[in-house]
Amino acid sequence: MTSFLRNTWYVAMWADDLELGRVESRTICDEPIAIFRRHDGSVAAITDQCSHRFAPLSAGKVCGDQIECPYHGLQFDADGRCVVNPHGSGRITPALHLRAYPIVERHTLLWVWLGDAERANADLIPDFSYLDEGAPGTFSHRDWMVLDVDYRLMADNLLDLSHANFLHEGLLGHADMNDADVEIRDVTEPSGATTLYVTRTVDAVEPPHLFDLMYKNDRQPIDTWAEMRWNAPGYLRNHAGVTDPGRPRDEGLIVIGSHLLTPINERQMMYHICAVQLGAAPPVDDDEVAETLSRLRKFAFEEQDRPMVEAQQRAYDRAGGPDALKPVMLTIDQGPLRARRILADLIAAEAEPAPVTVAGH
Ligand code: FES
Numbered sequence: 001m002t003s004f005l006r007n008t009w010y011v012a013m014w015a016d017d018l019e020l021g022r023v024e025s026r027t028i029c030d031e032p033i034a035i036f037r038r039h040d041g042s043v044a045a046i047t048d049q050c051s052h053r054f055a056p057l058s059a060g061k062v063c064g065d066q067i068e069c070p071y072h073g074l075q076f077d078a079d080g081r082c083v084v085n086p087h088g089s090g091r092i093t094p095a096l097h098l099r100a101y102p103i104v105e106r107h108t109l110l111w112v113w114l115g116d117a118e119r120a121n122a123d124l125i126p127d128f129s130y131l132d133e134g135a136p137g138t139f140s141h142r143d144w145m146v147l148d149v150d151y152r153l154m155a156d157n158l159l160d161l162s163h164a165n166f167l168h169e170g171l172l173g174h175a176d177m178n179d180a181d182v183e184i185r186d187v188t189e190p191s192g193a194t195t196l197y198v199t200r201t202v203d204a205v206e207p208p209h210l211f212d213l214m215y216k217n218d219r220q221p222i223d224t225w226a227e228m229r230w231n232a233p234g235y236l237r238n239h240a241g242v243t244d245p246g247r248p249r250d251e252g253l254i255v256i257g258s259h260l261l262t263p264i265n266e267r268q269m270m271y272h273i274c275a276v277q278l279g280a281a282p283p284v285d286d287d288e289v290a291e292t293l294s295r296l297r298k299f300a301f302e303e304q305d306r307p308m309v310e311a312q313q314r315a316y317d318r319a320g321g322p323d324a325l326k327p328v329m330l331t332i333d334q335g336p337l338r339a340r341r342i343l344a345d346l347i348a349a350e351a352e353p354a355p356v357t358v359a360g361h
């Protein structure tokens with residue numbers, strides 16, 4: 001069975017990364033998509049494969065509000081219509097037109113709808129308004145990268161943060177944090193969508209090194225929490241932080257992490273990330289500490305999470321694909337399992353034939 005949901009919004013890129021006059025190419029769920037801006041600032045997304053001989057349009061150039069194919073010069077507008085044929089009589093037939101995808105700019109990201117265009121409702125995009133222009137907090141760089149991993153394995157990683165006590169031992173967790181209270185909660189949104197929360201809370205423990213550096217740098221005990229919010233197909237927000245034992249969270253340090261997972265294909269994904277610091281604790285203003293923090297964060301991801309999930313992916317590849325291995329479940333897997341179940345049900349529902357309505361009965 002496919003691991004992709006069609007009728008949903010996928011993050012294609014950070015809005016600021018799309019410059020006027022440039023075409024960007026992104027592959028989402030195996031579909032190549034060319035994304036560009038019109039002069040009025042609006043964004044457009046069309047199939048990144050010319051209807052003539054299938055050249056990538058993203059290698060072409062923007063002419064006004066159109067893209068010119070780099071191979072033989074057909075031009076396409078934001079609706080995917082072929083509008084210029086420089087050859088022969090210049091005749092344009094409907095077979096030359098390409099598919100246009102609904103695309104919206106929201107929460108400083110560009111979201112593309114892959115399914116039926118008439119069902120594309122921007123209100124279905126999960127709330128990432130804390131990323132909006134002018135929202136409070138101290139922002140990290142809005143970054144993105146490609147990982148050689150099934151996006152669902154990355155969601156498993158984020159929905160089970162017990163791994164911080166082992167994989168990131170000392171840095172983001174330690175053995176005393178194993179005994180966390182874990183709460184798993186589903187919320188049904190007015191749209192009918194399910195939001196899943198997986199929250200880990202530990203009281204009065206020594207702060208993991210990274211939080212200690214950001215908070216008071218005194219190794220005194222803290223209360224700590226990480227509330228991971230998940231929405232299908234792969235949108236996660238981690239509301240995490242530390243505070244003095246027994247004190248309200250907003251008196252301490254709050255870091256909201258954004259983890260936006262977009263499948264490129266069955267075994268590759270785009271990962272868009274950005275963190276926002278909130279709460280009463282002042283942002284780090286010492287250059288040396290800030291430099292250490294950024295080095296340690298990079299280390300945790302590049303040297304610990306990334307090699308781990310990519311090694312898992314290779315295990316699936318060796319076995320023959322995403323369904324070829326059956327993991328043995330532990331108690332820590334409840335959050336990841338719940339998310340996988342919700343996603344699988346949504347994908348299965350899309351595969352069902354539409355109900356037949358009989359006129360006049
Ligand atoms: S492949 Fe695009 S015009 Fe020929």
Ligand SMILES: [Fe+2]
Pocket residue numbers: 157163164167168305
């Ligand atoms: Fe991790």
